[in-house]
Amino acid sequence: MSQDVLSFRPVPDVGRSSGRGVGFLEGHTELNAWAAFEGLGVKQKRDLKTFRGEWVIGKDKPKSRFHGWPDDDECDMCFVFKAKERNKNHRFYGYLCNPLPKTNSPFRLCVLCIHALKNERESDRSELLRVRVWYESATAQEAVKEVFTDQLTIPHVARDSKWKM
């Protein structure tokens, strides 16, 4: 897994906030979330975009649209967005991380990895554990860092600043 060339695809078209961001991890056959999203119908795409936008601006409810597993010791980094299509229940699984610990420590990024169709009410635990593997992958972390550079910059002082240095 670590030898694959992975990339992270941010999806800023769902809205922006200083607190959260969302995107897709690609570059491995198991990482099918982006391809599955692209294959959705118009209605399901609209749903997913709306739900991701709601989460990005700071909402944590309703759970019928997205949720994490904060009380699960093994998979507390996992997150899911949901969409319905007639008899199909789409699930887009990913993990939460902070790619900006130096410059924006509260920031949370949702890295979507795996798509699955669910018929049962509960999520398949094996999918959460697969997401956890990607969460721990150094290659995946590098792919995210390619997009989110976490560098502190020296404050710029305007030449006409009224404050004397």
Next chain:
Amino acid sequence: MENVTHWTHQSTADFVYNISSDFVAQLETKMEEEDISRGALANRLSKTSGRVSQVFNNPGNLSLRVIVDYARALGMKVSLVAYDDGDSKNENGPINPDVFVKCWEKCNQPQDLFEVAAANSQIFYDVNLALNWALEEMPCLPADPHYVYVGAGQQTVWNSIHTTFEEATAKTFLPVGVGGPQEIINGIPFIANQLFTVKTGVVYAKQEAIGT
């Protein structure tokens, strides 16, 4: 990161779907919080569960009557709000209704414009009261222009001088004993998002102050 416009940028249908879905999210959240099933809502509306699910699963063509009926059935109300956020080309998408709701709640749920004005002046007045108290009573607090130290109970410390309401409310309210000086005024535990009495008035504490 590349600069991309919001997905509702070019299509009115997309914009309508987004705001309709945001509205349904408010209903779903209320139902989750109060454990109301779709079947129970259908009963309240004298409709079938199938019709309710249809509205929830595909909210793109909601009429105003349906919107009001569903909200009222859950004990809620609806307002249509037009606003100018300086984004006339809609490059950033609509503002989520929860943003408006939270702002309204932070102002103590004013029912008219007089109460809005009163809420603003009350916070400004309280901040200045707190500032005067801080200067007199606790000059030892570290001066940090980004924070206000909030002690539960009767006393709140404003540690920097601010001359406008905008300046005052742009600061983060930091609870004393959590991230500020290790001291709890009056020994009363701090709870964020609670109204804090400041001598004769109230000051709001931001929820994000918790744990900082």
